[in-house]
Amino acid sequence: ELKVEQNPLFLSMQEGKNYTIYCNYSTTSDRLYWYRQDPGKSLESLFVLLSNGAVKQEGRLMASLDTKARLSTLHITAAVHDLSATYFCAVDKNSGYALNFGKGTSLLVTP
Amino acid sequence: NAGVTQTPKFRVLKTGQSMTLLCAQDMNHEYMYWYRQDPGMGLRLIHYSVGEGTTAKGEVPDGYNVSRLKKQNFLLGLESAAPSQTSVYFCASSFPLGQPNQPQHFGDGTRLSIL
Numbered sequence: 001e002l003k004v005e006q007n008p009l010f011l012s013m014q015e016g017k018n019y020t021i022y023c024n025y026s027t028t029s030d031r032l033y034w035y036r037q038d039p040g041k042s043l044e045s046l047f048v049l050l051s052n053g054a055v056k057q058e059g060r061l062m063a064s065l066d067t068k069a070r071l072s073t074l075h076i077t078a079a080v081h082d083l084s085a086t087y088f089c090a091v092d093k094n095s096g097y098a099l100n101f102g103k104g105t106s107l108l109v110t111p
Numbered sequence: 112n113a114g115v116t117q118t119p120k121f122r123v124l125k126t127g128q129s130m131t132l133l134c135a136q137d138m139n140h141e142y143m144y145w146y147r148q149d150p151g152m153g154l155r156l157i158h159y160s161v162g163e164g165t166t167a168k169g170e171v172p173d174g175y176n177v178s179r180l181k182k183q184n185f186l187l188g189l190e191s192a193a194p195s196q197t198s199v200y201f202c203a204s205s206f207p208l209g210q211p212n213q214p215q216h217f218g219d220g221t222r223l224s225i226l
């Protein structure tokens with residue numbers, strides 16, 4: 001059974017600071033997805049990582065994938081309040097049809 | 112662009128009642144999914160479909176049935192609602208996973224309460 005663990009589950013950080021969210025998974029996979037969810041809203045796709053060493057950046061967010069370590073990171077640079085949301089990573093077992101989601105990291109950026 | 116549309120957005124049921132949640136997508140996606148989201152649990156896959164006329168069980172299928180009679184629609188049924196099925200239900204659709212820049216696309220969710 002594929003297990004996906006995120007940490008931390010809750011994160012409060014000050015504006016302007018940097019931080020990293022970690023996503024570990026238990027079985028071999030080279031497909032990992034990051035999503036953002038605002039309270040009461042749908043999930044918005046952030047990044048699709050499909051190979052070892054993949055790195056993608058969008059604004060203040062950068063995601064990377066290390067398939068050998070079974071680890072993905074979501075790095076936040078110079079956080080701003082608008083980044084406050086819950087971030088989910090999801091892993092595809094290379095089956096092509098199903099994702100296993102982590103429990104999510106609730107991020108609060110404060111002044 | 113409509114994307115993935117779920118109907119209804121909110122519903123309150125009594126224990127034992129039945130209902131059907133509707134999902135429609137206009138992106139010509141082959142794959143469609145139903146998830147439930149509970150506090151602190153992330154998203155859990157209920158059922159999915161890889162094409163018209165096909166369905167398969169996900170992680171938490173008990174108490175639910177699905178049908179995919181048309182490529183653009185995926186229905187989730189609760190035959191006899193139970194309080195444990197109180198949740199937020201998300202429908203998603205996608206092309207086969209593993210393609211560059213092709214994630215699952217999610218609807219806005221259906222908030223379902225079973226009394």
